[in-house]
Amino acid sequence: MTDHRASRPHNPAPRRPGGPGAGRGQDRDGRGGRAPRAGRPPSDPARQAAYEAIAATHRDDAYANLVLPQILRDMRLGGRDAAFATELTYGTLRATGTLDAIIAAAAGREVARIDPPARDALRLGAYQLLHTRVPAHAAVNSTVDLVRAVAPGAAGFANAVMREIAGTDLDAWLTRLAPDYEADPVAHLALVHQHPAWIVRAFSEALGGDLAETARLLVEDNQPPPVHLCARPGLIDPAELADEVGGAPGAFSPYAVYLPGGAPGDVLALAEGRAHVQDEGSQLVASALVAAEVEGEDSRWLDLCAGPGGKAGLLGAFAAQRGARVTAVEVAEHRARLVERSVANLPVTVHAMDGRLVGDDPRLPAGGFDRVLVDAPCTGLGSLRRRPEARWRRRPSDLPPLTRLQRELLGAALRAVRPGGVVAYVTCSPHTVETQVTVTEAARRSDLGVDFVDARTLLPAGMPGLGSGPTVQLWPHRHGTDAMFLAALRRTS
Numbered sequence: 001m002t003d004h005r006a007s008r009p010h011n012p013a014p015r016r017p018g019g020p021g022a023g024r025g026q027d028r029d030g031r032g033g034r035a036p037r038a039g040r041p042p043s044d045p046a047r048q049a050a051y052e053a054i055a056a057t058h059r060d061d062a063y064a065n066l067v068l069p070q071i072l073r074d075m076r077l078g079g080r081d082a083a084f085a086t087e088l089t090y091g092t093l094r095a096t097g098t099l100d101a102i103i104a105a106a107a108g109r110e111v112a113r114i115d116p117p118a119r120d121a122l123r124l125g126a127y128q129l130l131h132t133r134v135p136a137h138a139a140v141n142s143t144v145d146l147v148r149a150v151a152p153g154a155a156g157f158a159n160a161v162m163r164e165i166a167g168t169d170l171d172a173w174l175t176r177l178a179p180d181y182e183a184d185p186v187a188h189l190a191l192v193h194q195h196p197a198w199i200v201r202a203f204s205e206a207l208g209g210d211l212a213e214t215a216r217l218l219v220e221d222n223q224p225p226p227v228h229l230c231a232r233p234g235l236i237d238p239a240e241l242a243d244e245v246g247g248a249p250g251a252f253s254p255y256a257v258y259l260p261g262g263a264p265g266d267v268l269a270l271a272e273g274r275a276h277v278q279d280e281g282s283q284l285v286a287s288a289l290v291a292a293e294v295e296g297e298d299s300r301w302l303d304l305c306a307g308p309g310g311k312a313g314l315l316g317a318f319a320a321q322r323g324a325r326v327t328a329v330e331v332a333e334h335r336a337r338l339v340e341r342s343v344a345n346l347p348v349t350v351h352a353m354d355g356r357l358v359g360d361d362p363r364l365p366a367g368g369f370d371r372v373l374v375d376a377p378c379t380g381l382g383s384l385r386r387r388p389e390a391r392w393r394r395r396p397s398d399l400p401p402l403t404r405l406q407r408e409l410l411g412a413a414l415r416a417v418r419p420g421g422v423v424a425y426v427t428c429s430p431h432t433v434e435t436q437v438t439v440t441e442a443a444r445r446s447d448l449g450v451d452f453v454d455a456r457t458l459l460p461a462g463m464p465g466l467g468s469g470p471t472v473q474l475w476p477h478r479h480g481t482d483a484m485f486l487a488a489l490r491r492t493s
């Protein structure tokens, strides 16, 4: 195990950041000695792992939650080293925009003008200085060592920038750099709470312009999310699952179990398909589809956007209890295979196809279903807790193609459901363009008769913070769930 606090004594001469050669050219850290070759691993495996994961995220568009576990396995890191690497990776990625503003101020240049390897190492170093209890000298020294290995010519520059950052604490940096709250509250909150301003604006709009509540949401968004399990109805009693994992029952979903700490590991009920990992909000919106009243036939259910299969697993378990059958549709072949794995032994048929083909493909007959779920592809702004890099990768320009697809899929769902049947439209984004606007527009453009069902009545009685209906927006800071949106529509003709 590496001692993250202890570090050899080292007192490099301060340098002016941004001087000639900074970020390129020869080593200017003033320590003498030979610079290590680029690529030579520093002696600190946890930081090395975090650096590799952060660099892969930016260089290869990798997902940190996929790439980091692989790096930890390759480097054979476990225990405290793995935990430290994880904290550094996720924390640095979440804070990137704010760290960049601080690095730019300390360096006297835009981060875009710093070589990517040095830039990622500085982000990692700045995160340690400003957000962890790692002593400043250890953060500075380890960062300079890292830069020496990955961008040797920038070691002196990195030393100077790190020392400049270390001279001021986080609160003082934020006070210095954040726009005045009164003049520009969105920009202020964005810098202080590590979100892009356009996302803060979208959240604030979805929260009715309540900036104090928006700030609470942003704080919650920066916390690592808890792991929720779903005890599949009819297959395992939630209390039994809670006992098996030493967890607690969920606050709202009758099927939710909160897993204490860490990864689910080898839970027998998961291996046997009696439970699955699923955010409580996802459980609630999938259960809502089944809670809606439907008169007459009720055996043909459709999940129009099923991959990777979390909600299909829950719907399949309900269907088994009620003698219904689920058709699960997923356009991406590999994700359709994941759905198949998730619904093994349940009454679910999976088709790898485009859900918009309703009425044009015999597997998706128009008016052929009693209940339809559209868990639409979206920006995922409601689950930023889970994907640390996502907030900086998403762009407002992602919205138009997504909202077009959402409208088309909801239109297809309305064609697929029979008169009297119910459609649940769900996103894991609270952006009103993907929620209210999509639903209103899809209903307006459809020539079918459609009524809203008050979605609040489809959730457990007494759930707080559901607003005034008929749609429902769940929130991490209100409900401890992802920010799932739910609209329920009944086809009337």
Ligand SMILES: C[S@@+](CC[C@H](N)C(=O)[O-])C[C@H]1O[C@@H](n2cnc3c(N)ncnc32)[C@H](O)[C@@H]1O
Residues within 6 Å of the ligand: 282, 304, 305, 306, 307, 308, 309, 310, 311, 312, 329, 330, 331, 332, 335, 353, 354, 355, 356, 375, 376, 377, 378, 405, 409
């Ligand atoms: C939010 S995810 C669904 C999550 C899933 N319901 C679950 O609970 O695991 C949206 C899915 O829709 C799929 N998708 C996108 N366009 C589609 C289309 N035209 N037809 C069917 N599926 C589509 C995406 O590949 C993605 O897997």
